[in-house]
Amino acid sequence: MKLNIFLDEKKTVAIVCNQWGDTGKGKFVDYFAKWADIIARGTGEANAGHTIILNNKKYVFHLVPSGILYDSLGKINVVGRGVAFDPRAFIEELNILDKENMTYNNLKISLNAKLILPCHILFDRLKESNAGANKIGTTGRGIGPIYVDHYDRKGLTVNDMLNKSLFEKKLKKNITENLSLLKNYDKEMIKTILMHSHLENGAFYNEETILDIPQIINYYTENYADKLRKYICDAEEFLRENVHKKKILLEGAQGLLLSVDHGSYPYVTSCDTTISGLTKGVGLSEKDVDLNLGIVKAFYMTRVGQGPFPTEMGGELSDKHCSSNTKDTERATYPNASLNSEDELQLGIAVRYIGQEYGATTGRPRRTGWLDLPLLRRATITNGPDIILTKVDVLNDAKKIKLCTEYEYNGDNYYYGDKLIKKGDKIKIAIVDSLILGRCKPIYKEFPGWLSEIKNIKEYKDLPQNLKNIVEYIEKDCNVNVRIISVGAERDETIIKG
Numbered sequence: 001m002k003l004n005i006f007l008d009e010k011k012t013v014a015i016v017c018n019q020w021g022d023t024g025k026g027k028f029v030d031y032f033a034k035w036a037d038i039i040a041r042g043t044g045e046a047n048a049g050h051t052i053i054l055n056n057k058k059y060v061f062h063l064v065p066s067g068i069l070y071d072s073l074g075k076i077n078v079v080g081r082g083v084a085f086d087p088r089a090f091i092e093e094l095n096i097l098d099k100e101n102m103t104y105n106n107l108k109i110s111l112n113a114k115l116i117l118p119c120h121i122l123f124d125r126l127k128e129s130n131a132g133a134n135k136i137g138t139t140g141r142g143i144g145p146i147y148v149d150h151y152d153r154k155g156l157t158v159n160d161m162l163n164k165s166l167f168e169k170k171l172k173k174n175i176t177e178n179l180s181l182l183k184n185y186d187k188e189m190i191k192t193i194l195m196h197s198h199l200e201n202g203a204f205y206n207e208e209t210i211l212d213i214p215q216i217i218n219y220y221t222e223n224y225a226d227k228l229r230k231y232i233c234d235a236e237e238f239l240r241e242n243v244h245k246k247k248i249l250l251e252g253a254q255g256l257l258l259s260v261d262h263g264s265y266p267y268v269t270s271c272d273t274t275i276s277g278l279t280k281g282v283g284l285s286e287k288d289v290d291l292n293l294g295i296v297k298a299f300y301m302t303r304v305g306q307g308p309f310p311t312e313m314g315g316e317l318s319d320k321h322c323s324s325n326t327k328d329t330e331r332a333t334y335p336n337a338s339l340n341s342e343d344e345l346q347l348g349i350a351v352r353y354i355g356q357e358y359g360a361t362t363g364r365p366r367r368t369g370w371l372d373l374p375l376l377r378r379a380t381i382t383n384g385p386d387i388i389l390t391k392v393d394v395l396n397d398a399k400k401i402k403l404c405t406e407y408e409y410n411g412d413n414y415y416y417g418d419k420l421i422k423k424g425d426k427i428k429i430a431i432v433d434s435l436i437l438g439r440c441k442p443i444y445k446e447f448p449g450w451l452s453e454i455k456n457i458k459e460y461k462d463l464p465q466n467l468k469n470i471v472e473y474i475e476k477d478c479n480v481n482v483r484i485i486s487v488g489a490e491r492d493e494t495i496i497k498g
Helices: 025-033 066-073 087-099 118-129 143-151 158-162 164-184 187-194 197-202 213-231 235-242 275-280 315-324 327-333 344-355 373-383 465-478
Strands: 012-017 038-041 050-054 057-061 076-079 107-110 248-251 291-297 300-303 367-372 386-390 400-409 414-416 419-421 440-448 481-486 494-496
Touching: 012 025, 012 275, 025 066, 025 248, 025 291, 025 386, 025 481, 038 066, 038 235, 066 076, 066 248, 076 235, 087 197, 087 213, 107 213, 107 235, 118 143, 118 164, 118 187, 118 197, 158 164, 158 213, 164 213, 187 197, 248 275, 275 373, 291 300, 291 373, 300 344, 315 344, 315 367, 327 344, 344 367, 367 373, 367 440, 373 400, 373 465, 400 465, 440 465, 465 481
Parallel strands: 012 248, 012 291, 038 076, 038 248, 076 107, 291 386, 367 400, 386 481
Antiparallel strands: 050 057, 300 367, 400 440, 414 419, 481 494
């Protein structure tokens, strides 16, 4: 089925993630961008890396919308107000595009986007460094602190960079209120953090005042603003004027299970990563979306950082392994890890090798586990029934595939509102409460693998029957519609099921 037939009469399509992120949104934003007139990103921050593989070359974008590779064709890429905007990181990505001789003439940045400041990155890293066993697993890009400032009504926006006197006034107020919090932290640790490349290699550090306010003002209102000025506009008004008229593609970031409102709190990001948060982040509403596609990695899933993960291959051992190893140390220690290993830890490592499951932003090993249908059922309540299955080809050589169909609760009695959750209870739809989720034992159903290469297959009917059996089981059991299946990393390694 051709893409234009699949999207017949649709004007606004959204791409979101139904898991913990890292499911392949970049590929599908890039894939649908050839259909769209406008590609708009409405959530996420510089900690959200979207990877696109084109002609065997990898492109990773953290803030720039993934449709930017179509700029030369006149496609308009928009950064919405829901994005926490780090101008240094954004300019770094534009510089990479310059080196690749790629254009970004049709770029628009919302004047209302929240502006990340040096103090946000500093506080994020100080807090995580001192958290010990209570670490959330943040990327240290200032995300939590910027939302604290926003809801405390002392945050700055991208537009403030264009007005130097106002920027200076608001910055001084913000920093004055925040500096008092630094007295409990080690001065050498503060200095070390401020010397990082993410903070202009010490340009914002002052030995007496800690933060060099004149330097921050200079970088933001001159260096950064000069580079970005012509792209900054009322992006939300632009989108409202074009909704239902132009073809609009909305690009989500991270995943529903990381949503601050719907995810496994407190092990979440600081914004709403659902379809609701995405539309709000570009100034539209859910009613404006004709098709919302939730991406699901199949038939495994991953998680980065801390938090409960019921189907994790290797359990707690895997969690510890991922927090203390790198890609290189894994390969040195487990060179023969196999998809058919009876050792769950090594099975998870093999999945990670083949799927290249290392953070696009951090390089950290992602924790791996089997596909969790209770979590999928929960996600589709919010994001709807239409899904995309990605990275199916990763498990080509697996002799057996396991799906978690439900949980058995193994914790103490726990009141969840008016419900009492007791040991031994079966749970079909996940309760995304970390205290419950962390005490759930997965119950699996096994399927035989398909044991063949699939990346060159173009039609659903031609896929191996064992693979189609799993797809159709998921559709029936979770009441979802598998609309697209990704059988490889390249754009054209994609099957539209309908």
